[in-house]
Amino acid sequence: MKILVIEDEIKTAKALIKLISTIDPDAEITGPLQTVSAAIENLSAPPSPDLIFMDIQLADGSCFEIFKEATVTAPVIFCTAYDEYAIEAFKANGIDYILKPFTEETLTAAFKKVAGLRRSLAQQDVNPIYPLPLQQGKKSFLVFRDNKYVVIAVENIAFFYIKNDFPALVTFDAKEYTLNQSLDTISAQLPQEQFYRINRQYLINFNAVHEVEHYFGRKLLVHLKTATPEKIIIGKNKATEFLHWLDNR
Template sequence: MNAVIIEDEKLAAQKLESMLSKIQPSLKIIKLMGSIEEAVEFFQNEVQVDLVFLDIHLSDGSSFNIFDQVEITAPIIFTTAYDEYALKAFKVNSIDYLLKPIAQSDLRAALDKLMNISANGSSNDIEKLITAFRTNQAAHKQRFLLTYGSQIKSIRTEDTAYFYADNKMVFLVNQDGHKYVTDETMDQIEAVLDPMEFFRVNRTFLIGINSITKMNTYSRSRIKIDLVPACEKECIVSTEKCADFKRWLGK
């Protein structure tokens, strides 16, 4: 079997290739690619492959844009660090996915499932997957309705810098530095935000990518973040979140 890996993180691609060589020695990786442009050029040359490993978020955009330009008939196993984007769509459409960091047991199970699908003559319905993915994307919250004194305000998500919890209350801070009390919990807010734009660095802070002005190493390999607008509370990435936070920053 010939396969390709489309992944913009070189170390992640190399690790996946190494794992595959141990689990499925007969599977040959004929090409490593890191962008939509490179993948489109590859498939436009009518190169035949038996399997594609595809990261959802590439250096030049969503990998779903590949399907707008070329047809891929080979089975696809998607990889993602952001399960909010993918899990529902994949489960509904019986498409295999691997959640990063990829575990060897999950990779083996995905390959076994793929073999069963092939044996039964089933195929991936990529159009349904793309529709489900984009519907899920569009479902991210666009505005927050908040009370400010005696007024009710509608704050656009794109104008929001970050959220933080203090004294059992959750605050939204917009890019102008105004602070509003929300009626939702941090978990509820996290569930409706675009995970490409916002990240929960600890139990207290959920920050937007554009709110980061400075980062420094902190004790126990943690990261201290200076936010803009400035916040009276310290924002420190928890130890268990550091690896995912660094991956998020690189997307």
């Protein structure tokens, strides 16, 4: 795999390259490139790298200037000390967003994500790496309430959640129905581009998301268009993945 490293801090770049070489000894590593201009020049000429590790703030400006001047076809793993650029990063070929100081564990997880996406897209015969193909899923749920069976279309469901140890669905007009399937089973039946498993308690519809705000300890607070019984909080370890899900449309 041909890997390009774009990082203006030499000490950090050396540490990153060393970790990459440990994880993938056969990798052909180019760089580090320290500036936006050097990166544009490199990416404007063939051959294109297979993967790019990129810092957000470079010596002569923001890395996002690179995408305005050069055609970047390779997936990008952003390595930065700041978490506020996650949404913009995923709009720019980003497949992972690693906060410094990174470790062998975080880089290994990023490489596994790259490998998994490549396998998935190879099976689907999709190119380039984005956008991901939409998945098909269950269209409706049959529920029982007030001695009546009712069919609820998936598109009308704002979220699922665990209530008194049992899963329930809540529609956009705030009607609630108890289900007899586990939340794990429900999640597996739904298209992943439309529904996201926030935590053990909540599974939400993309169309139900009203806004997302930063919360304590690098967590995210999610507000839905339909009221929830409690706050929906995403832990810092899942925050980047959630933002990626929101942006991958």
